[in-house]
Amino acid sequence: MEGLADPDLAAALVAGSQDALAELYDRYAPLAYGVALRVLGDPARAEDAVQEAFLKIWNGASTFDARRGSLRTWLLTAVRNRSIDYLRGRAAHERQEQELVPELVEAGARSDPWRQVSLSLERTAVREALTSIPAEQRQAVELAFFGGYTHREIADMTRVPLSTVKGRMRLALEKLSSYLQGRGLVDV
Amino acid sequence: MSEHEELEASVAAWVLGAVDTDEAELMRVHIDACAICREAAVRLRRAAGALPLAADDVAPPARLRERVLTAAAASRGSLATSAPRRNEPRRPVRMTPRATTRARLPIYAAAAAILLALVVGAVAGDLIGRDSVRPPTSTVARFAVVGNQELAGARATVIDLKSDGVVLVDFNGLPALRSGKVYEVWLITSDGRADPAAVFVPDSNGSKVVLVNRSLEGYSLMAVTREAGPAGSDAPTEQPQMSGTIT
Numbered sequence: 001m002e003g004l005a006d007p008d009l010a011a012a013l014v015a016g017s018q019d020a021l022a023e024l025y026d027r028y029a030p031l032a033y034g035v036a037l038r039v040l041g042d043p044a045r046a047e048d049a050v051q052e053a054f055l056k057i058w059n060g061a062s063t064f065d066a067r068r069g070s071l072r073t074w075l076l077t078a079v080r081n082r083s084i085d086y087l088r089g090r091a092a093h094e095r096q097e098q099e100l101v102p103e104l105v106e107a108g109a110r111s112d113p114w115r116q117v118s119l120s121l122e123r124t125a126v127r128e129a130l131t132s133i134p135a136e137q138r139q140a141v142e143l144a145f146f147g148g149y150t151h152r153e154i155a156d157m158t159r160v161p162l163s164t165v166k167g168r169m170r171l172a173l174e175k176l177s178s179y180l181q182g183r184g185l186v187d188v
Numbered sequence: 189m190s191e192h193e194e195l196e197a198s199v200a201a202w203v204l205g206a207v208d209t210d211e212a213e214l215m216r217v218h219i220d221a222c223a224i225c226r227e228a229a230v231r232l233r234r235a236a237g238a239l240p241l242a243a244d245d246v247a248p249p250a251r252l253r254e255r256v257l258t259a260a261a262a263s264r265g266s267l268a269t270s271a272p273r274r275n276e277p278r279r280p281v282r283m284t285p286r287a288t289t290r291a292r293l294p295i296y297a298a299a300a301a302i303l304l305a306l307v308v309g310a311v312a313g314d315l316i317g318r319d320s321v322r323p324p325t326s327t328v329a330r331f332a333v334v335g336n337q338e339l340a341g342a343r344a345t346v347i348d349l350k351s352d353g354v355v356l357v358d359f360n361g362l363p364a365l366r367s368g369k370v371y372e373v374w375l376i377t378s379d380g381r382a383d384p385a386a387v388f389v390p391d392s393n394g395s396k397v398v399l400v401n402r403s404l405e406g407y408s409l410m411a412v413t414r415e416a417g418p419a420g421s422d423a424p425t426e427q428p429q430m431s432g433t434i435t
Contacts, residue, residue: 022257029248029252030246031241031245033248034243034246035243051255051256051259055259055260079240081205084205086392119241144204146243150201150208166197169206172200174232
């Protein structure tokens with residue numbers, strides 16, 4: 001299973017292969033747990049969020065479409081969303097926002113060593129991009145994405161008009177998009 | 189500012205999941221119909237999807253791997269390929285008093301009598317396990333455990349993985365516990381001995397997949413009570429809130 005690309009791994013998940021699930025876990029669990037822990041700050045709830053995200057992939061593997069994004073992106077989005085649900089004390093079925101299904105161009109179809117190298121490059125790029133944008137823009141995005149706050153809550157917390165918060169979020173994501181696109185990490 | 193301009197200004201917040209519920213639905217409808225906002229949403233969503241990569245790797249507890257694989261096996265009703273060990277079994281405790289705990293004898297004896305009587309009564313009252321179904325295979329058996337009284341909305345599916353000697357219990361609809369309390373699973377023999385099998389706290393959805401790391405051989409009923417946490421009790425201290433036949 002180690003060398004399987006995402007579509008093949010997804011096919012194995014659909015077939016009910018526990019080995020495939022174990023491989024998916026071994027590939028991304030530290031990253032998934034890191035995301036959950038950053039959002040929740042609570043190891044026990046982070047475990048629950050990660051478990052539920054993996055189960056979501058396991059039970060929904062038949063809907064995986066490699067053209068829409070990678071298994072990794074799907075998994076991490078699920079981890080983040082479930083963690084935010086925990087943070088806000090709501091059930092997953094109450095989620096009104098659409099699922100984030102980004103289309104990062106990453107190492108899904110590459111071999112295992114390349115996957116590691118590519119992941120490292122992507123992470124470096126994302127962190128560089130975030131540090132390159134103004135602090136107040138980065139703060140707005142991080143409070144929303146990792147803190148689970150709404151734009152209105154962020155406006156109240158930071159004591160700036162709601163329109164300013166919206167603008168900061170927009171600018172931050174536009175810059176992040178441009179930065180990643182410039183490095184060939186997102187589709188045009 | 190036009191409605192479009194107002195909503196367009198919230199696209200970034202929307203892809204970050206940072207709008208209120210009502211506004212999210214409004215945004216969804218608008219973006220479905222507005223090519224400009226849809227294009228922006230797609231572009232910004234790609235960027236937002238990269239944000240998890242800003243988090244640091246953190247090694248999860250070793251038990252989480254087994255939890256995930258166990259829950260996955262339970263969710264599809266397939267055989268687990270690796271035996272999970274989250275809830276370690278504790279020494280079986282008979283519901284008869286021990287010589288060294290004379291002071292607790294009446295409590296244990298009463299608890300044993302109450303539990304057996306109530307469970308038997310519940311069976312007679314058709315409260316439990318009515319839809320228990322045995323699959324044709326002899327390697328996996330399923331049973332239903334249902335709640336009553338304060339846990340009337342709770343249900344659990346017991347999946348007996350005979351070849352692995354473990355049992356998975358998939359709980360749903362459990363109410364939140366009071367602080368310091370846990371749910372405790374009991375396996376009960378036909379002569380009324382209740383052995384503690386697992387303790388757990390459900391997640392915020394009232395769900396939990398619990399591992400009972402022992403065979404159901406020799407037991408006729410499964411019951412659930414609320415006990416003092418984190419370790420639970422040696423014997424039930426209240427009436428069973430969930431129960432079902434496991435034979």
